[in-house]
Amino acid sequence: MARELYELAGSDPQRRFSPYCWRSRMALAHKGLEADCVPWRFTEGQAIAFSGQDKVPVLVDGDHVVADSWAIAEYLEDRYPEAPSLFNGARQPVRFINAWADTVLNLHLARMIVSDIPQWLDESHRTYFRASREARFGMALEQVTQGREARLPEFRAALQPLRVILRAQPFLGGAAPDYGDYAVFGSFQWARCVSSFPLLEASDAVHAWRERMLDLFGGLARHVPHGAP
Amino acid sequence: MARELYELAGSDPQRRFSPYCWRSRMALAHKGLEADCVPWRFTEGQAIAFSGQDKVPVLVDGDHVVADSWAIAEYLEDRYPEAPSLFNGARQPVRFINAWADTVLNLHLARMIVSDIPQWLDESHRTYFRASREARFGMALEQVTQGREARLPEFRAALQPLRVILRAQPFLGGAAPDYGDYAVFGSFQWARCVSSFPLLEASDAVHAWRERMLDLFGGLARHVPHGAP
Structure with missing residues (x-):
């Protein structure tokens, strides 16, 4: 199967x-x-x-x-214990990274890119998406992302825990990526696949890390439909 | 020695x-x-x-x-590899918890309690502390913490990654504490040792965790000078 x-x-x-x-x-x-x-x-x-x-x-x-x-x-x-470990032995602290991405990073990113999503959906799913998300935010999606340029410093400041680590080593997992990297990368890739809004400065250690993540596994995440129409 | x-x-x-x-x-x-x-x-x-x-x-x-x-x-x-491990095998993801406490949690806590610190210092250190911290914040310490009651919801929301995990298990490390717990607890203990400002609701899973941390090692962190004069 x-x-x-x-x-x-x-x-x-x-x-x-x-x-x-x-x-x-x-x-x-x-x-x-x-x-x-x-x-x-x-x-x-x-x-x-x-x-x-x-x-x-x-x-x-x-x-x-x-x-x-x-x-x-x-x-x-x-x-698949014989395959390369996703956790390098310890799942508990990776769970915190996962929870941070769920609760902090995804909320910050939604406020930056959620209004860019409907254009990629056909009409029935667009209607569902808009109604359900606008109910969640209590406002139109365009209002959620309004003024996003001005909020970039606050967004980038929230990435500081990542930056501290990624200035010192190539991946959250150390010399090689582990599930902590994938938990955080998933959020950035979500944004990349629907939006061309520039979230990171090219000089940011988080930007360089995202490039490394896009290169993994023969460019698995790089070579997909993304960005602006 | x-x-x-x-x-x-x-x-x-x-x-x-x-x-x-x-x-x-x-x-x-x-x-x-x-x-x-x-x-x-x-x-x-x-x-x-x-x-x-x-x-x-x-x-x-x-x-x-x-x-x-x-x-x-x-x-x-x-x-001391023969003594109980601080990392349960994996240091890298604990480093992220440590970085989050350094950059996010400590800044949030400073905005809540920094003006409560000078009362515990003798005069020369009080002068140094006030001058150096006021230069860092660009304002008087009392201005930093002004309106802290109104900012409690925002502070507590920032703890959501902790809460997600501590609702499901007693410590960040799982069934027992590890260095991730100590990295975060240090920040809360800093606040507790200088301030009586109530940061956490009694019903919060983070509050219950803090109580467990205070009980560790025969109440090592509990039985110290703390709070209001």
Whole structure:
């Protein structure tokens, strides 16, 4: 049975823009595991009902069905212990990096790029996306990102914990990337796949790190539809 | 030769209020290592000149002299590998927690409690502290903390990465604390030792964690001078 990863996609099935799905995609590559992508759109809950919930990523690996990016990372680590470790021995502190990306980084990024997303969706998913996200933010998506240029210093300041480490070493995981890198990179890749808004200065250690992440696994994350129309 | 830890103290030598020194104090306890405290005050650079720099903590362990809390943690881990591990195998992701505490948590806490510090210092150190910190913030310390009650929601929101994890498990390290816990706890203990301003709601998972941290090692951090006069 082929391995499959259900990933959020836009009207172009090659445009993948979920931070969580990118974590799983990178984790699979780190482990050297192939997986077919199954493009999935908002409102297609029925297509992943077999997973017992309604969000992607969902990994189908033979008889195993795993939802949630963190659960997928733990599953891959336990199921394929002979493949390169995602955690280099300790999962707990990587969990903090993952939680920081979930709660801090993704919120900052949403305020920068969420209004750039609808253009990549077909009409029915665009309507769903706008309604659900505008309810969450309590305002129009264009209002959420309004004045984003002026908020760049605040956004970049929030990246300081990353910067401190990435000035001293190439990856959060040290000399080589680990799941902490993928957890954070997923967020930046989400932004890159839907928006051309320049988030990072070229002189920023975080920028250089993102370039290194884009180069991993033969440019897996670089060579995908991204940016402006 | 006795082991010694140079720690920042107030006019009362028992009042220790450096987040970084508390990290080292807890790390020593975790390793089961005794160390005499040498109280050190701002402007006493001469007393630690032997360390080649002018900040505490400084650990003197036989012939070894180590400055900087992260370097002390790595030194203790390498020098005493048979004692309980501070990192459970992986230092890199703990470094991110450490960097988050340094850059995000300490700045948030300073904005909450920095004006409560001068009362604990004798006059010459009070003058130094006020002048150096007011230069850093560009305003009087009382202005820095002004309106802190109104800023509590923002402060507490910044703790969300901790909360996500501490709702699911007792320590950042999992079932037991590790250096990630001490890195973050040092900041809260700094605040507790100089201020009675209530930072956390009693129902917060971070509050319950702080209580657990205060209970560690026979109440090492609990039974010290703290709070209001």
